[in-house]
Amino acid sequence: MKALVVDDSRAMRKIIAGALRKLGYETVEAADGAEALKVLQEGPLPELATVDWNMPVMDGLTFVTQVRAIREYRSLSIMMVTTEAEHGQIVRALAAGAHEYLIKPFTVEALEEKLALLGLLPEVTA
Amino acid sequence: MALTPTAFEWVCTLVRKESAIVLEKGKEYLVESRLVPLARAAGAADVNAYVDGVRLRPDRRTQVAIVEALTTNETSWYRDGAPFQAFSTTVVPALKQSRATTRSLRIWSAASSTGQEAYSLAIGLHDSVLAEGWRAEILATDLSTEVLEKAKAGTYSQLEVNRGLPAPLLVRHFTRAGMNWQVNANIRQMVRFQQLNLTSSYAALGQFDVVFLRNVLIYFDLATKRDILGRVRRVLRPDGYLFLGGAETTLGVDDNWERQLIGRVSVHRPKN
Amino acid sequence: MTQDTGLEAQEVVDYVEDEALAQIVDQMWQSYFGHVEPLLPAFEPHEVPAPVLCASVGISGARPGLVTVLVEKAAGTPLAAALLQEDGELTDEDVYDALGEVANIIGGNIKALVPDAGALGLPAIAEAPPLPRSNSRCAARLDANWQGHWVTFIVWLSGTGA
Numbered sequence: 001m002k003a004l005v006v007d008d009s010r011a012m013r014k015i016i017a018g019a020l021r022k023l024g025y026e027t028v029e030a031a032d033g034a035e036a037l038k039v040l041q042e043g044p045l046p047e048l049a050t051v052d053w054n055m056p057v058m059d060g061l062t063f064v065t066q067v068r069a070i071r072e073y074r075s076l077s078i079m080m081v082t083t084e085a086e087h088g089q090i091v092r093a094l095a096a097g098a099h100e101y102l103i104k105p106f107t108v109e110a111l112e113e114k115l116a117l118l119g120l121l122p123e124v125t126a
Numbered sequence: 127m128a129l130t131p132t133a134f135e136w137v138c139t140l141v142r143k144e145s146a147i148v149l150e151k152g153k154e155y156l157v158e159s160r161l162v163p164l165a166r167a168a169g170a171a172d173v174n175a176y177v178d179g180v181r182l183r184p185d186r187r188t189q190v191a192i193v194e195a196l197t198t199n200e201t202s203w204y205r206d207g208a209p210f211q212a213f214s215t216t217v218v219p220a221l222k223q224s225r226a227t228t229r230s231l232r233i234w235s236a237a238s239s240t241g242q243e244a245y246s247l248a249i250g251l252h253d254s255v256l257a258e259g260w261r262a263e264i265l266a267t268d269l270s271t272e273v274l275e276k277a278k279a280g281t282y283s284q285l286e287v288n289r290g291l292p293a294p295l296l297v298r299h300f301t302r303a304g305m306n307w308q309v310n311a312n313i314r315q316m317v318r319f320q321q322l323n324l325t326s327s328y329a330a331l332g333q334f335d336v337v338f339l340r341n342v343l344i345y346f347d348l349a350t351k352r353d354i355l356g357r358v359r360r361v362l363r364p365d366g367y368l369f370l371g372g373a374e375t376t377l378g379v380d381d382n383w384e385r386q387l388i389g390r391v392s393v394h395r396p397k398n
Numbered sequence: 399m400t401q402d403t404g405l406e407a408q409e410v411v412d413y414v415e416d417e418a419l420a421q422i423v424d425q426m427w428q429s430y431f432g433h434v435e436p437l438l439p440a441f442e443p444h445e446v447p448a449p450v451l452c453a454s455v456g457i458s459g460a461r462p463g464l465v466t467v468l469v470e471k472a473a474g475t476p477l478a479a480a481l482l483q484e485d486g487e488l489t490d491e492d493v494y495d496a497l498g499e500v501a502n503i504i505g506g507n508i509k510a511l512v513p514d515a516g517a518l519g520l521p522a523i524a525e526a527p528p529l530p531r532s533n534s535r536c537a538a539r540l541d542a543n544w545q546g547h548w549v550t551f552i553v554w555l556s557g558t559g560a
Contacts, residue, residue: 008520009499010492011481015430018483054502054518083506084518085284090297101293103284104503105429113290116207162439163420172441284507285425304511305421 001122002046005029006036006063007081008055012104016050016081019108023115024122033058037066045076048120051098053082053089061096068097077118081106129158133177137161137192144193160195164188190272203242203282203291209369212388213336214250217367221335222255224365230261234334234361236324237342238266241277241317242286245309247338248316249299256316265331267322274319280309324354328361337362341371348379355380359396368394413461414511414553419538422507423551426500434480437549440541446470446548452527453497455505459516463534463555465505467497468527473547494523508538508553530554 003025005017010031017027028043030036032055040046049067053060060080067073079100080093090101100114115121129137137157138149149157158173165176168188180188221231231251235244244266251262268274287296287307300307324342337358343351359382362368368383369391370376376383376394383394420439427437449471457463469477478488478496498521509515522528530536534556542549 009495009502011478011496011499014482014484054506054520056520083503085302085507085510086515087297087300087302090293094294094297098293101296103288104506105285105426106288107285107429110285110288110290113207117290117292156436159436159438162441163417166439166441167417283425285429302510305418305507 001048001120002026002028002044003048003050004036004039004046005050006031006033006055006060007050007052008032009052012052012081016111019111020048020050023112032056033060033063033066036063040067040073040076045073047075047077048115048118049076049078050081050102051078053080053084053093061093064093064096064098077120079114079118081111129154129161129177130174133174133181136181137177137196140189141193141196144189149196157196161192164191164195203246203287203289206372207290208372208389208391209338209340210246210250212391212393213247213369214254216388217336217393218250218254222260225335229255229259231255231263231336232332232334233262233264234331234337235264235266235317236322236337236339236358238268238277238319239273240282241266241280241319242282243338243340244277244317244319245280245313248313249295252299252313252316262316264317265334266317266319268319269321269323271321274321278314278319280314281306282308325350328357331361333363334361334366335363336367336369338369340369341374343370343374351379355383359383362396364396364398366396368396370394413513414508414537414555416538416540418511419504419508419540419551419553422504423540423542426503426507431477431480431544434476435545438543440543440548442541443539444541444543444548444550446550449525450527451493451497451523451525453494453501453521453523454528455498455501455521456519457505457509457512457515457517458519459512460514461512461555461557462531463508463512463515463537463553464528464530465501465508466527466550466552466554467501467504468550468552469497470547470549471525473544473549476545476547497521498523504551512555527552531556533557 003020005013005027007013008031013029017029020027028039030039034057051060051063064078078098079102080098081102083104085103093101100118102114134154134157142148161173165173168176170176233247238244244264248264256262281303283306299310299313301310339358355376382397384397386393386395446468447470450468451471451474452466452468454464454466474493475488478493479485481496501521506518509518534554536552537555538553540551
């Protein structure tokens, strides 16, 4: 399974991508919404995208809105991973088409459990 | 200012007594760091003074605060989501059929702890049967009054609601309260919290359609387990459902249950 | 910490208190740095010795604010290493990025406590603390120590109509 990790912080991309790879994902990264759109255009569609909100060039909410308008990307599950923690912001993100929302700071367990809710936890064969 | 060995020992003993959690040697700085905010709020000169204060003049509230500060690991909202899915997708629809005349459901969350299980069930029922005019009541019981107080408040930290709780449910049924998130009043009202020791009588509880008795039987010996299961069966309606914890079973304990599978989740039905 | 202008100062200070800031920092530290060593809150304010690095994030809206994270420069690399879980060569950029993210996470959670808050800015790193606006007050402060290094977190907030 493939995941696209979108965040302007390299540290955060590393944390998230690292956690996803441990769960069995192949990961690809982007530092802002515009870069992320390019990645989607150029490669095979990932199953999952984790998206930060506040980024330069194109923020996460705009990215989510744009992705949701494209039919070919319909199967992409989107989880916002952001420090925006107000009730209203979460509502906006879900209304824009995000499927899940993880508030920073999050633990790796929290990330896993959100993936489980989305049915996106690869079955680990021990 | 560093925690003295005496103070650390005392704190370890308190925590072990109240929660069975053992704080290891070498974690003194961890204990200290968690107690600094409490000590400051109490106006103590430092953490040692704070601990010595309650050590020499026992005060229940302070003891509880200390234990909580050292043992509160956020518990995942749906520690194991599968039973709740089975409840919502299979059990509730089946009960909607069989209770079509009374249009009323009673659920017992029998080891409700800090309330997440009870509120999860309430949310599930609110979004399904309540919307259609049914009545639903959840009784949530636990041995500990402290834990019940927390459950009644229905307030959880951001770390707790971040875990295993679907975001759409978070926004629909919770409101921010400062740093925390609180279950909305209309959901809280669906749950009645009550102190109950599982070894005592269930005579006054009434009858239930579903009982959740998850991960609590392990604390009892075989004879008590058998007794509890027997009495649970008597408060469960004949076509009701019992949910035990993931690794638990009635096998070898009480033959009066029939196990059924809903997906990978076991439910137990009273045998007649 | 409280100034003499009475009502306006109080209004600003009440939305975010030391306790809330401490909780946010604690939750963040547990999630990302706890595996290395916990953050030890200090009993009294403590000056962070120079040379320093300061990461700050702005909050726009009715009560503009600034959340700053001030650390000893020597703490930058171990902090970044802990966040990235990397031992190798860390560049200045890695350190600034890590500090910036710390400020970002705290800033976002603080913003959620401030009524009518607007947008969260992108983090900025400097070698000195920023000068807060003349009408802003220190609403919350946390002094702490991590692995022997001093760290100070401050939330500056302005009153409305400023």
